[in-house]
Amino acid sequence: MKKSVKPVTGKGAQIGSGSSAQLKRAQLDAFQKGYLTGKAEVYCEQIRTGAKLVGAFGFDRRYIGLVKRTIRTEGCKVVIDQAYSKDRTRATAYVYRYAFVKALMKTFFKPSGEPVAGSAIWVSGKLFGYSDFEIARYLEEQGYVKNAL
Numbered sequence: 001m002k003k004s005v006k007p008v009t010g011k012g013a014q015i016g017s018g019s020s021a022q023l024k025r026a027q028l029d030a031f032q033k034g035y036l037t038g039k040a041e042v043y044c045e046q047i048r049t050g051a052k053l054v055g056a057f058g059f060d061r062r063y064i065g066l067v068k069r070t071i072r073t074e075g076c077k078v079v080i081d082q083a084y085s086k087d088r089t090r091a092t093a094y095v096y097r098y099a100f101v102k103a104l105m106k107t108f109f110k111p112s113g114e115p116v117a118g119s120a121i122w123v124s125g126k127l128f129g130y131s132d133f134e135i136a137r138y139l140e141e142q143g144y145v146k147n148a149l
Helices: 018-048 061-073 099-108 118-127 132-141
Strands: 054-060 077-081 090-096
Touching: 018 054, 018 061, 018 090, 054 061, 061 077, 061 090, 077 099, 090 099, 099 118, 118 132
Parallel strands: none
Antiparallel strands: 054 090, 077 090
16 A cells, blocks of 8 residues: 655745655755766767867766766766865866876966966867967957967
8 A cells, every 4th residue: 555645834844854855965966966977978078079188177076986987988087186175075077088188287287376378378278179269369368468369
């Protein structure tokens, strides 16, 4: 015999309490896992097809294992950066395929707050798949070059 479950309502009801809150957390967790898996797959697809050499996205560090497994399953490599997160809850995944890309990232990506050279911006722009026009426009807007366009 199947029992019917009636929602608790009225003055004594607490929103988000008990099994309802657990269910909502489980649903949110499932959503976050699906979202991150899809995001990692899309970045790998862009990298595999040559649209960009590297992609980056931020996420809750509880999912580091999931992100790493998904990216490796998709045939790409990943560097996980947790340095920028003050409260150590966030991470950034840098997705790439070729070893030279990792070497360029180590050379040109600086810790937050350090001054960045125009050449590093150009390299980063190319790695992330921006067009020459957009890189030139950005360099001009930021005062790195004059009359770039």
